[in-house]
Amino acid sequence: MNSYNHYAYGAIGEWMYRQLLGIQINEYHPGFKHFFLKPIFPQHFDHVQGTYESHYGTIGVDWKQSEEEISLHLVVPPNTTATVELPIMTGNWEQARGEKRKPKFTSMEQSSQTLGSGAYVFRLKK
Numbered sequence: 001m002n003s004y005n006h007y008a009y010g011a012i013g014e015w016m017y018r019q020l021l022g023i024q025i026n027e028y029h030p031g032f033k034h035f036f037l038k039p040i041f042p043q044h045f046d047h048v049q050g051t052y053e054s055h056y057g058t059i060g061v062d063w064k065q066s067e068e069e070i071s072l073h074l075v076v077p078p079n080t081t082a083t084v085e086l087p088i089m090t091g092n093w094e095q096a097r098g099e100k101r102k103p104k105f106t107s108m109e110q111s112s113q114t115l116g117s118g119a120y121v122f123r124l125k126k
Contacts, residue, residue, distance in 0.1 A: 021061040070124040085112040
């Protein structure tokens with residue numbers, strides 16, 4: 001193959017944004033007015049970071065994992081909302097200390113929360 005403009009490369013990029021970063025559109029709110037953040041945390045990755053430039057601003061996801069914890073940093077652009085859906089794991093997702101916004105994941109069965117504009121940090125102690 002001598003072309004770098006090939007579907008296979010686009011499919012890999014789409015997988016990185018949609019799965020590793022978890023940035024997913026909400027078809028009922030075009031242009032990322034409301035979107036989903038559903039990152040996955042594969043064991044073979046210890047750090048994933050990326051951004052997407054939407055019409056409203058930069059959507060950011062940055063996560064790191066170790067044997068002890070997962071740290072997740074999210075940025076939701078102005079005038080938008082995002083539903084963050086985190087995998088149900090042993091331990092509890094908590095917002096990092098010192099954060100002004102306090103969304104809570106109410107139980108191990110419910111791992112989703114709608115967030116407004118801003119920057120958020122979550123930690124999961126394994």
